[in-house]
Amino acid sequence: MLILIIRRLVGLLATLAVASVLIFAMLEILPGDPAQLILGTDARPDTLFALRHELGLDQPLPAQFLQWISGMLVGNLGTSHTYHIPVAALIGERLPVSLPLAIASLLLAVLFGIPGGILAAMNNDNWLDRAIRMKTQLLLAIPNFWLAMLLVFIFAITLHWLPAGGFSGWNNGGGAVRSLILPAIALAAPQAAILARVTRSALLENLDDTYMIAARARGLSENAALYRHALPNALIPVLSIMGLQFSFLLAGTIIIENVFYLPGLGRLIFQAVNQRDLAVVSGASMLLIASVIIVTFLVDLAALAIDPRLRRRL
Amino acid sequence: MALLDITDLSLTLDSRRLIDGLNLILEPGKIVGLVGASGSGKSLTARSIIGLPPRGAEITGTIMLDGLSLLSLGDKKLGQxxxxxxxxxFQDSAAAFDPLMTIGDHVAEPLRWHLGLDRKTARIEAQRALNRAEFPNDIDAFSRYPHEISGGQRQRAMIAAAITLSPKLLLADEPTTALDVTTEAAILNLLRKLAREDGMAILLVSHDLPAIATIADHIALIETGKIIESVGIQDITPHRSPRLAGLFASIELQDSRAEIKSGEVALRGHSLSFSYRDKRAVENVSFVLHRGECLGIVGQSGSGKSTLARIIAGLSKPCAGRIEAIKLPCPVQMVFQDPSGSLNPRWTLGQSIAEPLHREQLAPATRTQRIVQALQEVGLDASFAGRYPHEVSGGQAQRAAIARAIIIKPDIVVLDEPVSALDISVRSQILDLLDGLRRYHGLAMVFITHDLGVARRVADHLLVMKDGKVIEQGPTAKVLAEPKHAYTRSLVAASPSLNHKVFTPRASEG
Known part of the structure; x- marks a missing residue:
């Protein structure tokens, strides 16, 4: 068991290493000279040369990579040339918006998706199941930026219940929460629909399995058999979907944060790409990739905890 | 008074009548064997009794358990x-357990559910049931998951879960079909003990007549949802129960095979060995296979017989030793146990049968002709070429698999348990078919089986394998009549289909 975890941990570090090389290579391949970008096209050659030297761009590639990666390990992600502050500080400023948003969306998706799926499976093919299935289909089909605008129109512009956008900062806790509600719903809706559909079909797949018939034959009621036996088995595929969704949620923030004018990570990346702020792009990408890899690792651990078939006796 | 009294039971599913006016009576302490081909409605009968028929099934008639009418009970009452x-x-112990729950917790579940016992007390009681079911003592059932124990152990655990609350009635749906002979005998013995010592009434559903005959007090033969014969085990005579007596006679091991002149050597294996992950699966095995001969390889699961079959068929390379064929390349074909698994479900039977022809460039007309010819040789008409595996019965699918094996006219066919997934009546037809093919084409066969009864019927020579080694070999009749090795003796003793006392069902008395 321990060996299994260590093995996955080694895999995680290897993936991270490969990802960092890829990001570094990608930035190298990109046309354009960062020093030129910073100084503009009419910079004098000697200032350009001095800045190149200062940024370490005149060193061989492996040395540049080592410098970049060792900086990253101690939290030094370079300096943003548009904001003129360290990238780490910039990201640190934006995370308190994006992270709560992603977590709240995931929670919402789980809270509505899984019970919805269970309800649909238990009422297989009657009106409730059909209603839930139709609703999930609809939520899947609507692009989330459009849903976001719809929500803004209803709850902000018409009803004035919630702000239409912007973020007041966590000093004003209530205000911060209020400004995250609509974006979280917009992000969560399609994910909840996916979770509901996966839960429903995973449950239905298990419902007529021999072990479920055997459980009923031991006297368990339909619901007890479902909660004790079918649900844990159905949650295994649901769990891996949830792992994938977390990365979708992180990526989804790029669109949603722009719709709601939230100063989050997604918007930072969007702007950095527009302004060719490579230090910010590489730092933020590395952070996103690391979080996806870590979440995948956690999902693997959870699957190990749930499914004894994955644990090999040592 | 009867414990279970079924009168005029009918079950309709998707407007097909699958059980049709069935009557059956079970007494306490007695075992009734319900025999029939697959699809005859025998498993449905068991599932109707416990109130868990497939969804959408409509049931009429009455099922009285100890004076209680089961069919008129609500779901809640029935749950009690x-x-x-x-x-x-159930038959398939691998599927009947929740893979995420320990074996022990499955056994404890009825105790906790019905009696509301706490976890600790329930576990003590569950352990008692496990002991009763002779689940091995040295295995901690409460830390083991279903995939971590053997099929025989799972079957015992399932029996334990079924008897924790000492039910009056035990339904056993093909409980031994998936097991090897020795384990099968032990499980049957256990069922008999439960009936005799605990006074349980047992309904033993099976297509395996020899197995049923060893322990049942009464046998009911079911066909298309109806009981067509129902007699005490002592009364099976051609006169009183012609169908059952006929079935017994068909398994009865008449050695009617015409002597086939053993011709030239077709294949020779020289000290073959095969290791799999440091485990010796086959160790130093040598054999000779003559043309027109059938070499039977018997042994329990895990004895290495299937590995040896794969080596002979050229699907695995031996780690040591060599195979010597008189003619090279030596065309070998293989037939597997489960035709539904070995035939591509998306291909028609004709496409599957023609697959081995891919090396020969044939005109479409010749190809079709070859397919039809192969179908005819296995007793199927040309129309089967256009059907899909799910549209034919298990026996027909296995015939198609055999047609695929013989279409290139191979010298040797390796058959890995080709009849163990089939019903008893179909089984003997397939064995007849193989016999005919062998005689007609001078085909050499290697026949892997765990069933000594089947081996006796088809094999000229027998290799008995244990732990990858051949522990005994010789002419079949001789090996079975005077087994030299203790292991062979135990196999012979455990084989219901070899037990002549059961198998000569007093035909002379009738």
């Missing part, structure tokens, strides 16, 4: 009876 008064054991 399931697991407490009626226990059920």
């Amino acid at each position: 009876i399931r697991g407490r008064d009626i226990g059920i054991v």
Whole structure:
């Protein structure tokens, strides 16, 4: 068991290493000279040369990579040339918006998706199941930026219940929460629909399995058999979907944060790409990739905890 | 008074009548064997009794358990009876357990559910049931998951879960079909003990007549949802129960095979060995196979017989030793146990049968002709070429698999348990077919089986394997009549289909 975890941990570090090389290579391949970008096209050659030297761009590639990666390990992600502050500080400023948003969306998706799926499976093919299935289909089909605008129109512009956008900062806790509600719903809706559909079909797949018939034959009621036996088995595929969704949620923030004018990570990346702020792009990408890899690792651990078939006796 | 009294039971599913006016009576302490081909409605009968028929099934008639009419009970009331008064054991023990729950917790579940016992007390009681079911003592059932124990152990655990609350009625749905002979005998013995010592009434559903005959007090033969013969085990005579007597006679091991002149050597194996992950699966095995001869390889699961079959068929390379064929390349074809698994479900039978022809460039007309010819040789008409595997019965699918094996006219066919997934009546037809093919084409066959009865019927020579080694070999009749090795003796003793006392069902008395 321990060996299994260590093995996955080694895999995680290897993936991270490969990802960092890829990001570094990608930035190298990109046309354009960062020093030129910073100084503009009419910079004098000697200032350009001095800045190149200062940024370490005149060193061989492996040395540049080592410098970049060792900086990253101690939290030094370079300096943003548009904001003129360290990238780490910039990201640190934006995370308190994006992270709560992603977590709240995931929670919402789980809270509505899984019970919805269970309800649909238990009422297989009657009106409730059909209603839930139709609703999930609809939520899947609507692009989330459009849903976001719809929500803004209803709850902000018409009803004035919630702000239409912007973020007041966590000093004003209530205000911060209020400004995250609509974006979280917009992000969560399609994910909840996916979770509901996966839960429903995973449950239905298990419902007529021999072990479920055997459980009923031991006297368990339909619901007890479902909660004790079918649900844990159905949650295994649901769990891996949830792992994938977390990365979708992180990526989804790029669109949603722009719709709601939230100063989050997604918007930072969007702007950095527009302004060719490579230090910010590489730092933020590395952070996103690391979080996806870590979440995948956690999902693997959870699957190990749930499914004894994955644990090999040592 | 009868414990279970079924009158005029009918079950309709998708407007097909699958059980049709069935009557059956079970007495306490007695074992009734319900025999029939697959699809005859025998498993459905068991599932109707415990109130868990497939969804959408409509049931009429009455099922009285101890004076209680089961079919008129609501789901809640029925739930109180399931697991407490009626226990059920399924065929496929791998599928009947929740893979995420320990074996022990499965056994404890009825105790916790019906009696509301706390975890600790329930576990003590569950352990008692496990002991009763002779689940091995040295295995901690409460830390083991279903995939971590053997099929025989799972079957015992399932019996334990069914008997924790000492039900009056135990339904056993093909409880031994997936097991090897030795384990099968032990499980049957256990069922007999439960009936004799605990006074349980047992309904033993099976297509395996020899197995049923060893322990049942009464046998009911079911066909298309009806009981067509129902007699005490002592009364099976051609006169009183012609169909059952006929079935017994068909398994009865008449050595009617015409002597086939053993011709030239077709294949020779020289000290073959095969290791798999440091485990020796086959160790130093040598054999000779003559043309027109059938070499039987018998042994329990895990004895290495299937590995040897794969080596002979050229699907695995031996780690040591060599195979010597008189003619090279030596065309070998293989037939597997489960035709539904070995035939591509998306291909028609004709496409599957023609697959081995891919090396020969044939005109479409010749190809079709070859397919039809192969179909005819296995007793199927040309129309089967256009059907898909799911549209034909198990026996027909296995015939198609055999047609695929013989279409290139191979010298040797390796058959890995080709009849163990089939019903008893179909089984003997397939064995006849193989016999005919062998005689007609001078085909050499290697026949892997765990069933000594089948081996006796088809094999000229026998290799008995244990732990990858051949522990005994010789002419079949001789090996079975005077087994030299203790292991062979135990196999012979455990084979219901070899037990002549059961198998000569007093035909002379009738």
